[in-house]
Amino acid sequence: MATMTMIKALNAGLRRVLEEDDKALIMGEDVGRLGGVFRVTDSLQKDFGAERVIDTPLAESGIIGTAIGLALRGYRPICEIQFDGFVYPAFDQLVSQLAKMPNRSGGRVRLPVVVRIPYGGGIGAIEHHSESPEAYFAHTAGLKVVTCADPADAYWMIRQAAASDDPVIFFEPKRRYHAKAEVDTTEAPLGLHDARVVRSGTAATLIAYGPTVDVALNAAAAAAEEGLELEVVDLRSLSPIDWEPLEASLRKTGRAIVVHEAPGTLGMGSEIAARLSERCFYSLEAPVLRVTGYDVPYPASRLEDDYLPNLDRVLDAVDRSLEY
Numbered sequence: 001m002a003t004m005t006m007i008k009a010l011n012a013g014l015r016r017v018l019e020e021d022d023k024a025l026i027m028g029e030d031v032g033r034l035g036g037v038f039r040v041t042d043s044l045q046k047d048f049g050a051e052r053v054i055d056t057p058l059a060e061s062g063i064i065g066t067a068i069g070l071a072l073r074g075y076r077p078i079c080e081i082q083f084d085g086f087v088y089p090a091f092d093q094l095v096s097q098l099a100k101m102p103n104r105s106g107g108r109v110r111l112p113v114v115v116r117i118p119y120g121g122g123i124g125a126i127e128h129h130s131e132s133p134e135a136y137f138a139h140t141a142g143l144k145v146v147t148c149a150d151p152a153d154a155y156w157m158i159r160q161a162a163a164s165d166d167p168v169i170f171f172e173p174k175r176r177y178h179a180k181a182e183v184d185t186t187e188a189p190l191g192l193h194d195a196r197v198v199r200s201g202t203a204a205t206l207i208a209y210g211p212t213v214d215v216a217l218n219a220a221a222a223a224a225e226e227g228l229e230l231e232v233v234d235l236r237s238l239s240p241i242d243w244e245p246l247e248a249s250l251r252k253t254g255r256a257i258v259v260h261e262a263p264g265t266l267g268m269g270s271e272i273a274a275r276l277s278e279r280c281f282y283s284l285e286a287p288v289l290r291v292t293g294y295d296v297p298y299p300a301s302r303l304e305d306d307y308l309p310n311l312d313r314v315l316d317a318v319d320r321s322l323e324y
Contacts, residue, residue: 001184007177009151010040012185013158014078018048021076024162027054027063028080028116037082038118038177060090064115068097071111078162084119085128091136098167099142110165114158119147120211120261121308122175124301131298132262134210137169138239138271145239146192147171149213151181153236160192168192171238173211193237195245201229204255204318207246207272209235212259212309219314230318238268246272247280254285255321259309264292286324289317 004012017024026041032055035042045053056063060081067077081087087094094115101109121130138145144166148154154172161168190196198213199220206216213234220230231249235241250256256276258269273288291309299307 001182003180004151004155004183005178005180006148006151006154006172007038007040009155009183010158010172011042011044012183013155014041014044014162015047017078017159017162018044018052021162023074024076024078025052025054025070026078026080027056027067029056029058029063029082031055031080036080038174040116040172041080060086060088061093064090064093064098064113067113067115068093068101068111071113072109076112076162078114078116081115081117083125083129084117084131084133087117087133094137094143094169095140099140102166103142111167112162112165113167114161114164114170115168116158116170116172118174118177119171120173120175121298121304122211124304126301127298130301130304132260132293134169134171134238135262135267138268142167143239144168144193144237145171146237147173147210147235149173149176149208149210149234149236150179152183152189155183155185156188156190157192157236160188164192171210175211176214179214190236193240193242195233195235195237195242197231197245197249198234199230199232201231202253203228203230204257204321205231205233205246205249205253206257206259206314206318207233207235208259209238209268211261215309215311215314216259219311219318222311223315223318228318235268241272243275243279246276250276250280251283254283256288257291257314257317257321258288259291259314261293261308263295264290265295267292286321289321291317
C-alpha cells in the first residue's frame with residue numbers, strides 16, 4: 001500500500017506501462033520536458049527518452065492521427081489532450097477514424113490507443129478548460145469511455161486502458177488530481193468496465209462518476225447525520241455501462257438520482273434514467289431524477305460554484321424523490 005495523490009497514481013501507472021511494454025508510447029503537448037501542465041507525466045521523458053515520451057506540436061488532430069498510424073504499425077500510444085475543451089479539433093480523427101477502423105476492417109485491424117483527457121470544472125479556469133464532453137464519446141460506437149474517481153482507480157484503470165486492444169477515452173477529473181488515498185499496487189480490485197458500490201444504503205441510490213463521486217459521498221454523509229442512508233454507486237465506465245450493480249441497487253432502494261457535471265439534456269443521466277426506468281419499472285418508488293450542470297456554456301470561474309452539482313442540490317433531489 002502507498003498513499004498517493006491522483007496525479008502520482010497516474011504517473012506511477014504510466015511508468016509501469018512503459019516499463020512492461022516497449023511498444024507503449026506517451027505523446028502530447030508538453031508531456032515531456034515539462035511533465036504535462038498537471039505534472040502527470042513528470043520525469044517520464046527523462047527516464048524513458050524522448051522517443052517514447054514525445055512532445056508534440058499544438059495540433060490535437062495531428063496527435064490523434066499520428067497515434068492511429070503508430071497503432072497500425074504495432075505501437076500502443078497513450079495520448080494526452082491537455083484540457084477537455086481542446087479535444088474538439090481532434091473530434092473527426094476520434095469518431096471517424098479511431099472509432100471506426102476496427103469495424104471497417106472486420107476486426108483485422110486493432111487500434112490500442114488511449115486518449116487521456118483532464119475534464120470537468122472546479123479549478124477556476126478560463127473558457128475551454130472546464131468542460132465535460134464525455135457524452136460525445138460514449139455515444140460513439142467503437143470507443144470505450146472510462147473515468148476514475150480516486151487514486152486507486154487512477155493507477156489501475158490507466159494500466160488496464162493501456163492494455164486494451166480497443167481505443168479508450170480516459171477522462172481524468174482534474175479537480176480531484178490532488179486528492180490523496182491509499183493505493184494497493186499489487187492487484188487490480190476491479191475490471192476496467194465494472195461499476196462499484198462505494199457506500200451502502202437503503203433509502204435511495206446516488207449514481208455518479210468522476211468528479212461527482214466525491215459530491216455524492218459528501219451528500220450521503222450529510223444525509224446519514226439525519227438518519228437517512230443513501231447508497232452511492234460509482235459508474236467508472238461510461239461505455240460500456242455496467243448495468244447490473246445499478247439495477248441491483250435500484251431494486252433495493254426504489255429511488256435513484258444521477259449526478260454529473262455535464263449539461264442535463266442528452267447527458268449520461270438521460271440514458272441511465274431511461275434504461276433504469278425500462279428495466280426496473282416495477283421497483284421504482286419515484287422517477288429517476290438528475291442533478292447536472294445546466295444547458296448553457298460553462299460559465300466564468302466566479303459563477304462555477306452555482307453551475308456545478310453540489311451537496312445541497314443533491315440532497316434537494318433526494319428530498320424530492322422521497323416525497324413521491
